[in-house]
Amino acid sequence: MTEMTPSVSGNSGTVNYLNHDKSIKSWLLTRDHKRIGIMYLVAISLAFLAGGIMAMLIRLELLSPGETIMGPDAYNQAFTIHGVLMIFAFIIPALPAILGNFVIPMQLGAKDVAFPRINLLSFYLYLGGAVITLSALLVGRIDGGWTFYAPYSVQVGDSILFVTMGVFVMGFSSILTGLNFIVTIHKMRAPGLTWNRLPLFVWSIYATAIVQVLATPVIAITVILLFLERLLGIGIFDPALGGDPVLFQHFFWFYSHPAVYVMILPAFGIISDLIGAFSRHRIVGYRFVALSSIAIAFLGFLVWGHHMFVSGQSALASTVFSLITYLIGIPTGVKIINWISTMYRGSVQLRTPMIYALIFLFTFSIGGFTGIMLGVLAVDVHLHDTYFIVAHFHYTMLGGNVIAALGGLHFWWPKMTGKMFNETLGRIAAGLIFIGFNLTFFPQFIAGSRGMPRRYFDYPSEFVGLNVLSTYGSWIMAAGFFLIAGYLLFSLFKGKKAPANPWGALTLEWTHTASIPEPHNFTVTPVVTRGAYDYHLVPEFYAGPSSGDGSSAGLATQEVAPETTHEK
Amino acid sequence: MASTSVASAGHPGHLQHHFVSEEQQFDASKMGMWLFLVTEILLFSGMFVAYTVFRIWYPEVFAHSAELLDWRLGGLNTVVLLASSFTVALGVHYAQLDNKKGLVINLILTIVFATIFIVVKYFEYTGKFAHGVFPGINFQPHGVGGGHIYAEYDIPFAAQFFSIYFVMTGIHGLHVLVGMGLFAWLITRALRGHFTSSYYTPVELTGLYWHLVDIIWIFLFPLLYLI
Numbered sequence: 001m002t003e004m005t006p007s008v009s010g011n012s013g014t015v016n017y018l019n020h021d022k023s024i025k026s027w028l029l030t031r032d033h034k035r036i037g038i039m040y041l042v043a044i045s046l047a048f049l050a051g052g053i054m055a056m057l058i059r060l061e062l063l064s065p066g067e068t069i070m071g072p073d074a075y076n077q078a079f080t081i082h083g084v085l086m087i088f089a090f091i092i093p094a095l096p097a098i099l100g101n102f103v104i105p106m107q108l109g110a111k112d113v114a115f116p117r118i119n120l121l122s123f124y125l126y127l128g129g130a131v132i133t134l135s136a137l138l139v140g141r142i143d144g145g146w147t148f149y150a151p152y153s154v155q156v157g158d159s160i161l162f163v164t165m166g167v168f169v170m171g172f173s174s175i176l177t178g179l180n181f182i183v184t185i186h187k188m189r190a191p192g193l194t195w196n197r198l199p200l201f202v203w204s205i206y207a208t209a210i211v212q213v214l215a216t217p218v219i220a221i222t223v224i225l226l227f228l229e230r231l232l233g234i235g236i237f238d239p240a241l242g243g244d245p246v247l248f249q250h251f252f253w254f255y256s257h258p259a260v261y262v263m264i265l266p267a268f269g270i271i272s273d274l275i276g277a278f279s280r281h282r283i284v285g286y287r288f289v290a291l292s293s294i295a296i297a298f299l300g301f302l303v304w305g306h307h308m309f310v311s312g313q314s315a316l317a318s319t320v321f322s323l324i325t326y327l328i329g330i331p332t333g334v335k336i337i338n339w340i341s342t343m344y345r346g347s348v349q350l351r352t353p354m355i356y357a358l359i360f361l362f363t364f365s366i367g368g369f370t371g372i373m374l375g376v377l378a379v380d381v382h383l384h385d386t387y388f389i390v391a392h393f394h395y396t397m398l399g400g401n402v403i404a405a406l407g408g409l410h411f412w413w414p415k416m417t418g419k420m421f422n423e424t425l426g427r428i429a430a431g432l433i434f435i436g437f438n439l440t441f442f443p444q445f446i447a448g449s450r451g452m453p454r455r456y457f458d459y460p461s462e463f464v465g466l467n468v469l470s471t472y473g474s475w476i477m478a479a480g481f482f483l484i485a486g487y488l489l490f491s492l493f494k495g496k497k498a499p500a501n502p503w504g505a506l507t508l509e510w511t512h513t514a515s516i517p518e519p520h521n522f523t524v525t526p527v528v529t530r531g532a533y534d535y536h537l538v539p540e541f542y543a544g545p546s547s548g549d550g551s552s553a554g555l556a557t558q559e560v561a562p563e564t565t566h567e568k
Numbered sequence: 569m570a571s572t573s574v575a576s577a578g579h580p581g582h583l584q585h586h587f588v589s590e591e592q593q594f595d596a597s598k599m600g601m602w603l604f605l606v607t608e609i610l611l612f613s614g615m616f617v618a619y620t621v622f623r624i625w626y627p628e629v630f631a632h633s634a635e636l637l638d639w640r641l642g643g644l645n646t647v648v649l650l651a652s653s654f655t656v657a658l659g660v661h662y663a664q665l666d667n668k669k670g671l672v673i674n675l676i677l678t679i680v681f682a683t684i685f686i687v688v689k690y691f692e693y694t695g696k697f698a699h700g701v702f703p704g705i706n707f708q709p710h711g712v713g714g715g716h717i718y719a720e721y722d723i724p725f726a727a728q729f730f731s732i733y734f735v736m737t738g739i740h741g742l743h744v745l746v747g748m749g750l751f752a753w754l755i756t757r758a759l760r761g762h763f764t765s766s767y768y769t770p771v772e773l774t775g776l777y778w779h780l781v782d783i784i785w786i787f788l789f790p791l792l793y794l795i
Binding site for chain 2: 066110111112115116118179180182183184186187188213215216217218220221224225229232234235236241242243244247248251331467520525
């Protein structure tokens with residue numbers, strides 16, 4: 001068979017992964033990577049909602065100086081819950097577990113991940129870990145921030161036992177997800193799908209998985225030691241018992257710095273896929289973009305000390321960490337330059353997912369450059385623990401990970417559900433989020449550079465204007481998120497049926513699966529004869545004003561998908 | 569990844585539907601196991617770092633405290649674990665030769681050796697506890713035994729040494745117990761004839777796991793008992 005052999009059929013009356021068995025049990029015990037991805041989508045969205053509500057409360061409290069809606073104790077708990085939920089229950093699992101699970105096996109031309117049962121296990125570990133973490137709230141306060149630095153964390157109460165146990169269990173889930181992906185990418189690729197033909201999302205998930213497998217065990221042993229510190233007073237971290245709190249910080253950041261690459265690397269991959277698909281052009285510098293993910297994963301292990309410039313580590317260590325931190329800017333810059341070159345060479349189609357890719361380029365670049373600033377030793381001493389850090393972090397994480405997640409969710413939504421969302425509302429929501437996001441976090445750069453410290457429920461009156469702007473921004477952003485939730489859910493019931501390849505993308509999940517994929521993805525295993533973005537080799541997909549915009553679903557159908565045009 | 573799933577026409581029962589061939593399934597399982605072993609090494613690496621940091625800060629305390637650990641018992645356990653690794657390797661060998669009897673006997677021998685290890689560890693632990701040598705804040709050595717006056721070991725940061733000792737050997741011991749459970753499971757499956765020369769993946773993978781448990785002990789023994 002050849003690359004373009006039709007294996008795609010319409011869905012009317014056919015069996016797909018959603019309708020082949022509709023019982024609750026078939027969902028809860030499924031080993032289908034697509035269903036597991038959907039279950040992750042539901043669970044992680046709930047975590048995002050809960051963490052987001054906390055964020056709204058934090059911003060509301062900061063609308064005016066002094067006590068607005070809560071006192072200092074409640075505020076400390078609110079930002080801690082926000083941080084723990086958003087980091088461990090949302091942003092670390094979000095992209096690998098939702099989109100990675102749903103998309104990667106299909107992009108590889110495989111029927112499933114290598115270890116489907118372990119995949120299901122990792123979902124339940126995630127759920128269990130999240131429940132254990134939240135049960136800490138019933139036991140006592142958790143108010144030390146998501147970093148739970150010793151010694152405060154071991155002195156504050158038994159709730160830390162639940163938080164650490166929950167993080168441990170969720171970490172296990174993350175390890176198993178990463179392990180599964182590494183093996184799947186190595187062993188399950190379709191015939192002809194060489195490493196140089198892989199979609200860049202696969203490359204980025206591969207780099208992510210390496211970080212998950214190598215870094216997460218270290219946080220596991222760290223929280224075990226913290227747990228035992230609280231339980232038995234083993235005296236490793238608590239200075240009152242002869243331990244060393246800086247050792248805790250080293251352990252913690254040895255995981256938690258690489259973990260930010262678990263958050264951002266898959267986002268890079270999604271942006272690569274979006275820019276390739278919507279520019280109708282092969283990714284310029286494909287190998288550089290692919291290998292820069294690996295380079296970032298590698299360098300990411302060597303920079304944890306830049307979180308500890310003011311923690312009393314040696315000047316030599318700080319200098320080295322600072323230097324390596326600058327180096328991370330190189331592979332990241334390589335990606336951004338190649339993405340922009342791809343758009344320059346291609347013909348860009350401004351659909352909703354692509355708008356998120358453009359937003360990403362803007363917001364993440366600001367996040368990245370401020371990261372370089374913070375890597376400067378002298379500047380960091382001034383900006384450490386100010387709102388500048390908060391703004392930088394949210395520009396990389398929300399402006400990076402979440403924006404890319406939204407782009408990816410919109411991109412793959414038709415494949416997940418077989419329905420198209422409302423394009424106009426999609427653009428409006430993207431605009432709301434872009435405006436709201438910048439309005440929320442840009443003032444925090446200014447407030448931080450003027451010395452406003454993070455993690456306080458109160459602030460001097462000179463910061464009122466900036467904080468009011470920030471809180472207004474959070475409302476606009478929330479409106480955007482609710483709008484997205486609204487029209488996506490609406491599309492499930494009333495959405496237009498999606499063709500198999502509404503975007504005219506060239507990766508296997510679009511060209512070789514049905515509108516809603518079959519339970520085992522492919523009728524016959526695809527044989528790959530070109531790269532993931534080789535539009536120049538597939539003339540019927542190449543550019544053209546009417547192609548790939550969903551309205552002309554007959555796109556390239558003479559060869560690929562004869563029956564995809566059944567719109568009702 | 570081990571048990572049988574529904575076989576499609578012409579496929580062996582242990583081949584899961586999403587794999588193309590037995591080789592692919594075996595390779596994938598083995599690679600997954602190696603990656604898991606990497607995570608195990610990193611899990612222990614945190615403890616080895618804690619050991620190194622405290623040893624560099626308080627070398628004489630560590631040298632002094634280590635005298636309380638009996639190198640003869642530790643050495644015995646080292647020999648026992650090495651022997652168990654040998655029997656596991658033999659088990660895999662017999663599985664490849666379709667020799668069910670040899671496989672089962674070697675798996676049983678492995679459990680016997682692991683049990684000896686745990687029993688020795690039990691007597692070491694209780695011997696310490698009897699003299700108040702506990703991890704952390706409960707560390708209050710007292711009494712006389714084995715030629716040691718325990719009160720002499722009640723010096724600053726000795727508690728850290730024993731915290732590290734108990735945490736490292738404790739988590740290692742947990743791994744030994746898990747391994748024993750896995751071997752018991754393998755024996756029941758081997759007796760039911762699940763393993764043949766064309767399918768012995770669980771034996772191979774558990775063997776890999778057991779070798780890692782062995783290797784970690786090879787590092788723990790000199791660091792804690794000898795130097």
